Amino acid sequence: MSAETRREKAEQIRHLLDxxxxxxxENASHFNENRYDAIDEFDEYEELRTTxxxxxxxxxxxxxxxxxxxxxxxxxxxxxxYLAEDATDANQYIENVAGxxxxxxxxxxxxxxxxxxNDHLETAGVDxxxxxxxxxxxxxxxxxxxxxxxxSIHKSREGIAELFNEQFDPEEPLETPEELTxxxxxxxxxxxxxxxxxxxxxxxxxxxxGTITLVTNEGNARKSAVTPDTHVAVAGVEKLIPxxxxxxxxxxxxxxxATGQPITQYVTMLSPxxxxxTLEFDEPETPLSESDGDREFHLVLLDNGRTAMREDDQLRExxxxxxCGACANSCAxxxxxxGHAFGGETYSGGIATGWEAGVHGQESxxxxxxxxxxxxxxxxxxxxxxDIPWINEVVRDRINHDETTEFDFLVxxxxxxxxxxxxxxxxxxxxxxxxxxxxxxxxxxxxxxxxGTAPARALMxxxxxxxxxxxxxxxxxxxxRKWFDxxxxxxVSPADADREAVLYPDAYTNHIEVERGKAxxxxxxxxxxxxxxxxxxxSGRAPLSQGMLATAERHAHEVxxxxxxRIDxxxxxxxxxxxxxxxxxxxxxxFLPDRSAERLDDSSYEIMEYVYGLLENGGDGExxxxxxxxxxxxxxxxxxxxxxxxxxxxxxLEDRGYDVLTSETECCGMAGSFGYKREYxxxxxxxxxxxxxQFQDEExxxxxxxxxxxxxxxxxxxxxxRPSRHPVQLLDPDQ
Amino acid sequence: xxxxxxxxxxxxxxxDVATTRTDGDGFTGALDDAIREPAVGVPLGLDDVSLxxxxxxxxxxxxxxxxxxxxxxxxxxxxxxxGSLAVAADAAGSEPVSLYPERHVAVLREEELHADMDEAFxxxxxxxxxxxxxxxxxxxxxxxxxxGEMVEGVHGPAEVHVVVLER
Ligand code: SF4
Numbered sequence: 031m032s033a034e035t036r037r038e039k040a041e042q043i044r045h046l047l048d049x050x051x052x053x054x055x056e057n058a059s060h061f062n063e064n065r066y067d068a069i070d071e072f073d074e075y076e077e078l079r080t081t082x083x084x085x086x087x088x089x090x091x092x093x094x095x096x097x098x099x100x101x102x103x104x105x106x107x108x109x110x111x112y113l114a115e116d117a118t119d120a121n122q123y124i125e126n127v128a129g130x131x132x133x134x135x136x137x138x139x140x141x142x143x144x145x146x147x148n149d150h151l152e153t154a155g156v157d158x159x160x161x162x163x164x165x166x167x168x169x170x171x172x173x174x175x176x177x178x179x180x181x182s183i184h185k186s187r188e189g190i191a192e193l194f195n196e197q198f199d200p201e202e203p204l205e206t207p208e209e210l211t212x213x214x215x216x217x218x219x220x221x222x223x224x225x226x227x228x229x230x231x232x233x234x235x236x237x238x239x240g241t242i243t244l245v246t247n248e249g250n251a252r253k254s255a256v257t258p259d260t261h262v263a264v265a266g267v268e269k270l271i272p273x274x275x276x277x278x279x280x281x282x283x284x285x286x287x288a289t290g291q292p293i294t295q296y297v298t299m300l301s302p303x304x305x306x307x308t309l310e311f312d313e314p315e316t317p318l319s320e321s322d323g324d325r326e327f328h329l330v331l332l333d334n335g336r337t338a339m340r341e342d343d344q345l346r347e348x349x350x351x352x353x354c355g356a357c358a359n360s361c362a363x364x365x366x367x368x369g370h371a372f373g374g375e376t377y378s379g380g381i382a383t384g385w386e387a388g389v390h391g392q393e394s395x396x397x398x399x400x401x402x403x404x405x406x407x408x409x410x411x412x413x414x415x416x417d418i419p420w421i422n423e424v425v426r427d428r429i430n431h432d433e434t435t436e437f438d439f440l441v442x443x444x445x446x447x448x449x450x451x452x453x454x455x456x457x458x459x460x461x462x463x464x465x466x467x468x469x470x471x472x473x474x475x476x477x478x479x480x481x482g483t484a485p486a487r488a489l490m491x492x493x494x495x496x497x498x499x500x501x502x503x504x505x506x507x508x509x510x511r512k513w514f515d516x517x518x519x520x521x522v523s524p525a526d527a528d529r530e531a532v533l534y535p536d537a538y539t540n541h542i543e544v545e546r547g548k549a550x551x552x553x554x555x556x557x558x559x560x561x562x563x564x565x566x567x568x569s570g571r572a573p574l575s576q577g578m579l580a581t582a583e584r585h586a587h588e589v590x591x592x593x594x595x596r597i598d599x600x601x602x603x604x605x606x607x608x609x610x611x612x613x614x615x616x617x618x619x620x621f622l623p624d625r626s627a628e629r630l631d632d633s634s635y636e637i638m639e640y641v642y643g644l645l646e647n648g649g650d651g652e653x654x655x656x657x658x659x660x661x662x663x664x665x666x667x668x669x670x671x672x673x674x675x676x677x678x679x680x681x682x683l684e685d686r687g688y689d690v691l692t693s694e695t696e697c698c699g700m701a702g703s704f705g706y707k708r709e710y711x712x713x714x715x716x717x718x719x720x721x722x723x724q725f726q727d728e729e730x731x732x733x734x735x736x737x738x739x740x741x742x743x744x745x746x747x748x749x750x751x752r753p754s755r756h757p758v759q760l761l762d763p764d765q
Numbered sequence: 766x767x768x769x770x771x772x773x774x775x776x777x778x779x780x781d782v783a784t785t786r787t788d789g790d791g792f793t794g795a796l797d798d799a800i801r802e803p804a805v806g807v808p809l810g811l812d813d814v815s816l817x818x819x820x821x822x823x824x825x826x827x828x829x830x831x832x833x834x835x836x837x838x839x840x841x842x843x844x845x846x847x848g849s850l851a852v853a854a855d856a857a858g859s860e861p862v863s864l865y866p867e868r869h870v871a872v873l874r875e876e877e878l879h880a881d882m883d884e885a886f887x888x889x890x891x892x893x894x895x896x897x898x899x900x901x902x903x904x905x906x907x908x909x910x911x912x913g914e915m916v917e918g919v920h921g922p923a924e925v926h927v928v929v930l931e932r
Contacts, residue, residue, distance in 0.1 A: 107898075163911035163919060180911070187913025210912040215919050222920075223831075239898050249864055249907040249921020256860055274893055278886040281902075293847050293904050296921070299889075301898040305856040314828030318807075318858040 031454055031709075036495045039709035046371045047716055050184035054176065054368030057183035062359040062696075064290025065411065072286060078279045083415045085276045086350035089268075090340055096237040096270040097331065103240035108303050109327035113267070116334045117145035120264065124229075125154045127262055127328050131226035135218075135258065137244065137251035138162035139231025140178055140353060141332055142264050144376045144389055147229075159221040161250035163214050170197050176369035178377060179288050179355035184368050218250070223311040228254035232265035233352070234280055235329070236299075238273050242329070244298040245284055247291075252298050259308045260326040267331045268349040280352060287354035287413040302327035339388040344424040348384030350414040357381050357408035357418050362697035362717045363401045371713075372401055380408055384421040387428070396429045400710070403701030404575050405668035406612065420617065426577025430457065447573060448580035456495045457576035460703035464537040464568030470505035471541045478504050497711035503542045503744065510540045510547035514563040520555065527560035528649075531640070532596050536607040537568045538740040546755070549762035550606055550637050556653040556763045557644045562601070566592040569610040574617060575702050582613075586621035589614075590630060603634040606756065608738050609702065611636050612669035636670060637758050638679040638738070645685060654761045657688035663730045664757065665693040665721060665746065667739035668701070679738065679757050686761065691730055695720040698737075700745035714745070722749040736760060769845045769878050770929065776848030780905035782925045789813040792930065796821070796837070799870045799926045805829050806837035807857040809872055814930065825862070836866040836922070841892065843878045843927070844885045847904055850927065851885070854899035863903070869922040874930045 069075050089096060101111040114120035124147055128134060134156050136142065148158045148169075160169040164182040168175060171193055175181030182190075190210055195203045198217070204210050222228075230251050234243040242263045244251040255261050271277060277299070285291040303325035307318045339345045357380025358364045363371075369378030375394045377385040383402065386395035402422035412418060430453045447453075447462055459466070470477045480486055487498040496502075508516075524530055531554055539547040547563075554561050570585030593603060605611040614634050618627045635643065645651050662683060666676035676692065683690050699717030704710050724730060725746075735754035737743050746754040759765065774784045787795035792814040805825035806816050816823050821837050830836075838859040842851040850871050854860040863869045879885040889900065907921025917923045 161920065163909045167911065182911060190912060207912040207914045207916050211909060211916040211919055214912070219920070239893055241893075241898065247907065248909050248919040250919070252860065252864055252901060253920050256854065256864075274890055275886060278882055282882055293849060293902070295904055295907055297849075297902040297904075299900050299902070300854055301893075304854040304860070304899045306854045306860045306899075307856065307858050309827055309830070309861055311827045311831065314831070315826050317824045317826050318830070318861075319824050 031456065031495065033492045033495070036709040040712060043367060043371055043709070043713050046367050047713065050176065050368045050370060051366055051716070053186050054184050055365050057180055058177070058359045058365045058368075061180070061289050061355070062365070065287060065356060065359065066290075068286040068290040068292060072292075074282070075286075078283055079413055079415055081279045082283060082413060083350065085271060085279070086414055089271050090346065090349050092272070093267060093270065093340060096272060097267060099237040099272075100235060100240055100270060100329070100331075103238055104327070104329050107240050107301055107327075109240065109329060111329045111331060113331045114333060120145050120330050120332050120334070121147055121150040123330060124262060124264070125151065127260065128154070128156050128227050131156055131260075133157040133159065133221060133225045134227040134229055135159050135161050135222050135225040135254045136165070136229045137231065137246065137254045138165050138181065139229070139264060140175070140376060141231050141266050142229065143175060144334065145264070145332065147264070159218060159225070161218045161222060161254055162248060163211065166214055166218060167193070170194070174370070176378065177355060177358060178353050178379070178382070184370065222250070222253050222257050225258045227260045227262060228256070228258040229262045229264065230255050232263050232269050233284065234271055234277055235265050235269045236274050236277055237270050239301050240329070241274065241299050241301045243277060244296070245281075245294050246298070247295045249296065252296060255298070255300060255302070256304060256306050257309050259324060260328075261302055262328045262330060263302075264330045264332060267333055267336050283413040284352055284354055287356045287411070335389045345384055345388050345421065347416050348381060348388055348421060350416055351381050351385070352414060354413060355380075356411040356413065360407045360411045360696060361402075362405070362407070362695065362699060363403065363713060365696070366716050367713055373399075381416060381418050381421065383425045387425045392425065392429055392432060395425050399426050399429065400704070400707075403697075403704045405697050405701050406616075406672040407668050407696045409672050417616075420620070423574055423577055423579065427579040430454070430577050447578055448584050449578045453576075453578060455493065456707065457578065459494045460706075461573035461576035461578040461581060463572045463703075467505065467537045467541040471507060471509050474505040474507040491708055495708040496706050497708045499711060500706050501748065503538070505541050506544045508544065510535050510544045511563050511565065513544065513548060514551065520561045522555045522558060522560045524560040528558040529644075530560045530562070530599075530601045531604045532566075532593065532601050533561055533563050534566060534603055534605045534610065535563050536605070536610045537572070539606050543740055543743070543756065546606060546759055549756070549759040549765070550604070552764050553641060553654060553758055553761045554604065557641065557649040559644070562596070564592065564596070569613050571609045571613045572702070574613060582617070583621040586618050590622055590626050593630065594626070597629055597633045601633075602640065603630070604637055604640050605634055606637045606758070607740055608636060608667040608670035608673070608675070612673060615673060636673070636675050636678070638682050639675050641758070641761065642678040642682050645682065651685060654686060654763060655765065657683065657686045657760065659687060659689055661689045661691070661733040662760070663691050663693070663725050663733035663735050665698060665735070665737040665742055667737070667742055668697050670738055683757060683760065688760065691733060693721055693724055695724065698742045698745040700741040702741050705741070705745060718745050718749050721746070725750060734760075767875065767878075769880050770875055772880070773843055773845040773848065773878055776846060777927060780848050780925075782848065782905055782927060784927045784929055786929050786931050788931050792928070793818050795928055796870065796872070799928055800835040800837060801868055802835070803829070803833050804835035804837060804870075805833040805862055805866065807839070807859050807862050809839045811839065811874070811930075814872075830861060830865050833866040835868040835870055836862040836864070837870045837872065838863045840871045840873050841877065841900065842885060842888055843873050844882060844902070845878055846881045849885075849902045849904040851889070852901045852903050853897060854901065855897070860901065864921055867918060867922055868924045868926065869903075870926045870928060872928045872930070875932045
C-alpha cells in the first residue's frame with residue numbers, strides 16, 4: 031500500500047468518525063449492552079448456542095436435500111420455488127413474476143440488497159418502496175445500509191428530519207421521532223395498500239413445511255407479505271433448516287443476540303400461499319369473506335456463491351450465520367466508525383468479510399478487512415459460535431496472496447517468512463516482528479536511538495506506514511532469557527519444587543517488557559515453582575494478525591517442537607502475553623494435529639491464572655507483597671476476556687488486598703499492530719478514548735493502572751499521564 | 766388462578782399490554798370495554814362466547830378494515846414467559862384484522878396458555894400437522910427506533926389488549 035493510499039484511508043476514517051461515528055456508537059453500544067443483559071438473564075443461552083450450531087452444521091451438510099424438500103413442500107402448498115444461481119438470475123425471475131406490476135413493496139432484506147433487486151426492478155419500470163422505516167430512510171437518502179440489523183443507525187433524528195422535509199416538503203415541518211414515524215408510516219401504508227407485489231426476505235425457511243420465518247419489530251413485513259396478492263420471498267439457500275422444531279432455539283436466540291430483546295414484536299411464520307383472504311382495498315365494499323382469494327407465492331432461493339462457500343473448508347462456517355449483528359455490535363472499531371468504514375458492497379463489519387468474499391468476491395472484502403484486529407470480543411457473542419476472527423484472517427491471507435508487486439522477488443529473498451512476494455511491506459514488518467526484536471535487543475540502545483530520530487520516523491511512516499505520533503517500544507539490551515541465565519537460572523531447584531513451569535518468553539516480554547518477565551519469575555519462585563525460561567519460537571500471533579497464515583503455521587510447529595518434551599516432563603507452560611495464550615488455545619487447533627494442539631492447550635496457563643491456581647492449591651499468598659487496600663484500575667485484554675481469564679487476575683489482586691476496578695470497554699483500541707498503522711491511528715485513539723474517560727473519572731483517577739497485554743500497556747501509556755504495569759509486577763517480592 | 770396465567774399477565778404488563786379476565790357471562794361487557802369504536806373482528810369460533818352481541822363488525826369490508834380503530838380476533842395460543850400471542854393467518858382474516866387497526870383486542874381461553882417456548886412449539890407442531898401452518902407470534906405493540914427513539918404503532922397496532930376467558 032502506498033503512502034498516498036494510507037493517507038486517503040486515514041482521511042476516509044476521519045470523515046466517518048466525524049459524520050457517522052457518534053450515531054453509530056450510540057446505537058451499536060446500546061444493542062451491545064442490551065445483549066449482555068438479555069443473555070445474563072437467559073439461563074439456556076449456552077445450551078441453545080450448542081443446539082443451533084449443530085442444527086446449522088447439519089443443515090448446510092444436507093443442503094441439496096433440503097432444497098429438494100422445500101421445493102416439494104412449497105409446491106404442495108401451491109407456491110413456486112426458484113433456485114437462482116446468481117444475482118442476475120434471481121433478478122430476472124423476480125422481474126418475470128412482477129410482470130406488468132406498477133408497484134412493489136418490500137420489507138427489510140439484506141439478501142435483496144445483495145442482488146440489488148431495487149435497481150433492477152426500477153429499470154424494468156416497477157416502482158419499489160422499502161417499507162421498513164430504516165430502509166425507507168436509506169432509500170430516500172440514496173445510501174447503503176451501515177448495519178446488518180439497523181441499516182440506518184448512522185443517521186441522526188435531525189438528519190432524517192432534514193431529509194424528509196427537503197424531499198417531501200410537508201405542510202408542517204417534521205421534527206420529533208413521533209412525527210417522522212407517523213409520516214413514514216402513513217406514506218408507506220398507502221403504498222402497501224396499492225402495491226401489486228410484496229417482497230420479503232426470510233430469516234429462516236423451514237424445509238419440510240415450506241415456512242418462511244420473518245423476525246421483525248415493525249408490522250411492515252406482515253403487511254408486505256399479506257396485503258398484495260403476490261408474495262415473493264428472497265432467501266439465501268443457507269436459510270433452510272430441516273423442521274419446525276429446529277426453528278425454536280433460533281427464535282429464542284436471534285432477538286437476544288441482535289437487540290437484546292427476549293423476542294421481537296413479530297415472529298411471522300407463514301407457509302404461503304396463506305389462507306388469509308386477499309385484501310381488496312380498491313373495492314372497498316367487498317367483505318373479507320367475498321374476496322377472490324387468489325394468492326400467488328414465489329420462494330427465490332439464492333445461491334450466488336453459497337454452494338462454493340459450502341465446499342470451502344474455511345468459508346463454510348459463514349453459512350451458519352443468522353445475521354444478528356452481534357459481532358458488529360461487540361466490535362470496538364465498528365462501534366466507533368460504523369459499517370460504512372468496513373467497505374464491502376452489501377455486508378459490513380464482523381462476519382461481513384466472509385459474506386463479501388463468498389458472494390461478491392475477495393476484492394469486495396479487501397479494502398477494510400484490516401479493521402478486524404482479531405481481538406476476538408465477538409467470538410463468545412456469536413449465537414452460532416462462528417470463529418469470526420479466523421474468517422477474517424483467512425480472507426486476509428488470501429488477499430495477501432493475490433496482490434503482487436514488481437519488487438516481490440526482492441522482498442521474498444529478504445524476509446524470513448513463508449509468504450509469497452505480494453504481501454504488503456507493512457504487513458511483513460509487523461508479521462516478522464519477533465525477528466526484528468532479536469536484532470533490536472542485540473543492537474540496543476543504538477537501535478532505539480536510530481529508530482527514534484525524526485528522519486527514521488519519517489521514513490518508517492512513508493515506507494511502512496507506521497504513524498510517527500506513536501512512540502515506539504524500546505528494546506532492552508539484556509533480554510529476559512539473558513537475565514535469567516546470568517542469575518544462574520531458577521532459584522528454586524526442581525528437587526525442592528512443588529511444580530515446574532516453563533515461562534514462555536514471548537517476543538515482547540523477552541525484548542521489551544523485560545521487567546514483567548522478571549517479576550513473573552520471582553513470583554513463581556516465591557510460590558515454590560521451579561522456573562525455566564528456554565529458547566522457544568515466537569507464537570505466530572504477529573504473522574497471523576497480518577494474514578500471513580503459512581508463517582503463523584510454521585511458528586506453531588516450532589513452538590510445539592520446542593515445548594513438547596517439556597510438557598511430557600510434566601512442566602506447566604506459563605504465558606504472560608494473553609494474545610499468545612489465545613493462539614495456543616485457538617488457532618493452533620487449525621495448524622497442529624488435534625492431539626498436539628490439545629496437549630499444549632491443556633498445559634498452558636495465563637500467568638495470573640496460574641498464580642490463582644497455585645494459591646487455590648495451598649500456595650502461600652503471604653510470600654507475596656500485600657496490597658494494603660491500594661486502589662488499582664485494571665484493564666484486562668480482549669483475548670484474555672474471551673478465554674474467561676479476566677476474573678483470575680482480579681481474584682488474585684483482591685486476595686492480596688488490592689481494591690480493584692475493572693475497565694468496561696470492549697477493547698483499548700491498540701490491538702497489536704493496528705494502532706501503529708498510519709491509516710488507523712486516529713480510529714485507534716478514538717476507541718481508546720473510552721478507556722481514557724473511564725480511567726480518568728473520579729472513581730479511577732488516583733488508581734494505579736495495570737493491564738495484561740503489551741499493546742494495551744502501550745495504548746495506556748499514550749492515553750494517560752501516569753504509568754501502567756502488568757499486574758504480576760504488583761506481586762513481585764523484589765519490587 | 767393458575768401460575769401460568771399470572772406469569773402471562775406479568776409478561777404482558779411488562780409489554781404495556783393490559784389483560785382482562787372474564788368468563789362466558791362477563792364476556793360481552795368485558796369486550797365492549799376493551800374496544801374503541803369503530804371495531805371490526807373475525808368470528809371467535811368458541812362455543813360459549815361470540816361477538817354477536819358486541820359492537821364489533823364481523824366480516825368487515827376493506828373500507829371498514831381500513832377505518833376501524835380496533836380489530837378483535839381469537840388467538841390460538843399465548844406464551845406465558847414471553848407474553849406472546851399466536852395469531853393465525855387463517856381464512857377468516859385474523860391476520861389483517863389484528864394488524865391494520867391501531868388497537869388489537871385478542872381473545873384467548875385460559876386453556877390455550879402455554880408456559881414457555883417448548884410447550885408453545887409442541888402445540889405449534891400439532892397445528893402444522895393439522896394443516897394450520899401459518900402463524901404470527903405477536904409480542905406487544907409494533908415498534909421502531911429507526912427515527913431516533915422508540916415509537917410504537919408502526920405498520921401495526923400501537924395498543925394490544927388481551928381478554929382471557931378463565932377456566
Ligand atoms: S457471525 Fe454470528 S454474531 Fe455475527 S451476525 Fe452472524 S450469527 Fe450474528
